[in-house]
Amino acid sequence: MFINRSAQAVAALPLLTSLSTFGAAPTPAGSAPLSVAVLTGGHLFDVPNFHKLFRGFSDLEVYIQTVEDFVATPEAVRDEYDVVVFYHMLTEGPAEGRFKTALEHLGTTRQGLVLLHHAILAYPAWPFWSELVGIPNRKFWFYHDQQVKVQVVDPQHPITRGLQAWEMVDETYTMSDAGEGNEILLRLDQPKSMKTIGWTRRFKNARVFCLQSGHDNQTWMNPNFREVLHRGILWTAHRL
Ligand SMILES: [Zn+2]
Numbered sequence: 001m002f003i004n005r006s007a008q009a010v011a012a013l014p015l016l017t018s019l020s021t022f023g024a025a026p027t028p029a030g031s032a033p034l035s036v037a038v039l040t041g042g043h044l045f046d047v048p049n050f051h052k053l054f055r056g057f058s059d060l061e062v063y064i065q066t067v068e069d070f071v072a073t074p075e076a077v078r079d080e081y082d083v084v085v086f087y088h089m090l091t092e093g094p095a096e097g098r099f100k101t102a103l104e105h106l107g108t109t110r111q112g113l114v115l116l117h118h119a120i121l122a123y124p125a126w127p128f129w130s131e132l133v134g135i136p137n138r139k140f141w142f143y144h145d146q147q148v149k150v151q152v153v154d155p156q157h158p159i160t161r162g163l164q165a166w167e168m169v170d171e172t173y174t175m176s177d178a179g180e181g182n183e184i185l186l187r188l189d190q191p192k193s194m195k196t197i198g199w200t201r202r203f204k205n206a207r208v209f210c211l212q213s214g215h216d217n218q219t220w221m222n223p224n225f226r227e228v229l230h231r232g233i234l235w236t237a238h239r240l
Pocket of ligand 1: 117118171214215216
């Protein structure tokens with residue numbers, strides 16, 4: 001396993017080198033790699049390529065786990081992660097109990113929170129999650145395999161600085177846009193999509209980055225998508 005991980009890191013070097021022209025700040029000298037929990041569950045995904053996506057971020061220590069495993073972990077251990085990336089799509093509840101209590105702990109610290117793709121659709125009837133996402137009404141529909149042209153709304157923000165519009169294939173959602181209280185970074189202007197697809201917000205003490213993109217490997221392999229996701233993780237951890 002560790003041999004494979006090293007091989008992945010080496011393989012990713014040319015890509016990361018080429019991305020350095022976008023101006024992503026390197027990890028400050030002497031600072032430890034960020035510890036990142038990536039939470040899955042409730043929705044199928046391409047497991048091997050999803051793991052490869054995160055192994056490509058050589059400055060992150062990534063722990064992919066189910067959201068059930070995460071909430072079952074003692075709070076002190078959960079708090080050790082610098083960033084939690086949600087990639088789950090549980091739609092029921094959560095019911096009262098340990099699961100809900102653990103999620104309600106989010107935002108009480110400066111731990112960074114990233115909501116990736118279908119995690120913005122999780123718990124549609126739970127106001128807490130709607131507040132975390134920044135969209136009160138999350139009724140939605142979806143379209144697979146769309147050719148999208150992503151527009152950079154804010155080229156000054158650390159997550160999108162220096163990036164220009166790019167095209168890729170992704171799943172789109174039709175849903176209410178992220179409005180007041182959100183800083184919009186990325187948008188799509190096409191009929192089968194919400195307009196806002198990348199935004200930041202503050203949730204209590206935490207920086208939050210929401211990225212609607214990211215259905216499967218067609219998107220994960222796009223250098224701009226990877227750059228935005230990587231920088232989003234760094235930004236929520238106050239590293240950018
Ligand atoms: Zn999807």
